[in-house]
Amino acid sequence: MSTQEHQADSRPDRPVTVAVLGAGRIALHMADTLAQMSQDPRYQQLVTPYAVASRSLDRAQKLAGDFHFARAYGSYQELLDDPLVDLVYIATPHSLHAEQATACLKAGKHVLVEKAFTLNARQAREVTDLARNLGLLCAEAIWTRYMPSRQLLDSILQSAPIGQVRAASASLCYPTTHKPRMTDLSLGGGALLDVGVYALNFLDMVFGSKPLSRIVSTAAMYPTGVDESNATTLIYEDGSLGQAVSSMSVACDRSGTIWGSQGYIVCTNINNIEAIDIYSSDHRLVHHYPVPEQLTGYEYEVAAAAQAIRAGQSECPQMPHADTVRLMSLMDTLRAQWGLRYPAD
Template sequence: MSRLNGRRAEAEAQGLKVNVAILGCGGIAHAMATTLNKMAADPQYSNLIAPYAVAARNGERAAAFADKYGFPVSYGSYDELLADPQVDLVYIATPHSLHAEQGIACLRAGKNILVEKSFTANTAQARDLLAVADETGLLCTEAIWTRYMPSRAIIDDIVNSGEIGEVQSISANLCYPVTHKTRMTDPTLAGGALLDVGVYPLNFIDMVMGGHGAVPIDRVETSMMPYATGVDAQNATTIYYGNGVMASSVSSMLVASDRGGYIWGTDGYVVCRNINNVESIDVYGTDHSVRTHYDVPAQLTGYEYEVAAAANAILDGLGECEEMPHSDTLRIMELMDVLRGKWGLVYPFEQ
């Protein structure tokens, strides 16, 4: 058990903070390091977390990363991170195919984990990881930042208010030209558009539908265009829900898109600009004029919400975050398995 799990009063009394370590030194790790430093300097979070360490398979690379961001500790192996009793929370920032193995190792070593999306490469891995989380009683939560952002509550309030009437259709897309990144095209790393960018429109749709599997899916129609390596280069999916709502999701690693999220109702519709980090929200009437405009609250980077949620859950002795409970993570993983099954996309390590 971590030194701080379920010990909020003790931590506050002694001025202890949740020490965060980053596992991996890739691009997303740099974004998280920037976030942790900004949180440490912000009065809202400065008493909650501390940027503590980074681990990589190369000691020089880890030391350079730590030096760049002012982290006091660096490790030249993941085993060194696991052996450090001062680590409270590990942010796993490696390719999808490694999340389950590394997450299980962290939990077995008594470390709480915040696992970058997609949570794992498939549902079987997700179940294995969550089983160890349940066994250890430690925090295990998926780091899909849109689930934790204030924009989620704004969108929920609009839909629940009835301002656009009865929701009948949802559409979301996220596309970036990112085939120059090896992890995106390599099937051994669970590459492809779906697990990296496609997970966002699927989560957007799921959140609008209420999350928690509130409305069952009746059927799914989907197709994809393969990249030269066999992973999905771009894909399109239509989800038919039991209450009559139809939702469409599109993702690609070949092109740029408007990244829009659209919710269409009987009395109007909602436009969310950039579902990957909602910038603004507009509510339109049936005459296509803007009824209401919502600005999203200013943020440090956007990643601070998931870190704060994880840190607070640790102090409260919780095994999951309410913003992204294990049931929601599993449901999205199961849906992505269904899509890949329909495409016939199997990663080498699944054969």
């Protein structure tokens, strides 16, 4: 869509123009996703790739050129000043999310903020409160909450094929200590905000917001002061138990397992579920659920954000503000047990 066409199109159901703030690896994946969505009949009338902004104009121009975005900006302020931008996807380090989401909202832009949403719960509350007060969408872009696999898992749990769910475990680990941002305390480095958030979200998708009676967590610390590996046990008031493990120094099976009174469920790769298998109590495979083919996996969070914008909502039902704040509060509690503080705390 050209600039002139967008200016002339005031329909409430017109495509939402999306800008990417940042030009790193995640920004590249989102730019690729948006380009594919613009060519897919399911999404063509919902979103339009429009702009890329980076502190480096060269990087912004390369990303915009590679994926046919109309605009490239060498500063974030230029993006904020562009009246044609509807939704900004924030793809920068955790430590910048609160500041940049606030700036976008104050400029009248809706925001989709890459996980971890902020560094701590205080920042998360401030950003989500601002979005609600301004009547703008603000959503956390943790893709596993938006994928079809999440709806499939919800449906399976509701049908109770393994009886009463009493426990669950999740692990996600990648050797990433070679990446400078992962070991930088000032950038919110460490395993927790990068991969641990997925393990905790998996447990949250299983157990929801039911109250906790006890949280026990420990971490092995990296020389720079961030968490290298961590393990957490959540004990709920009804006696259910959740276990989450994450690390930035090893590889793991990335599995999510849900244990019930009559069997168990195995989810292959909690970071992007590939299949869900149900087993009986005698370890017999009862049912195998494949997951639908996708473009990249990022399209679902973008589509959800665009649909929420059209509906005049300030949050996405797949990841409401209460869930984002609850998970950030939980991670604050874990870090307090470890003695890990970020400068922004």
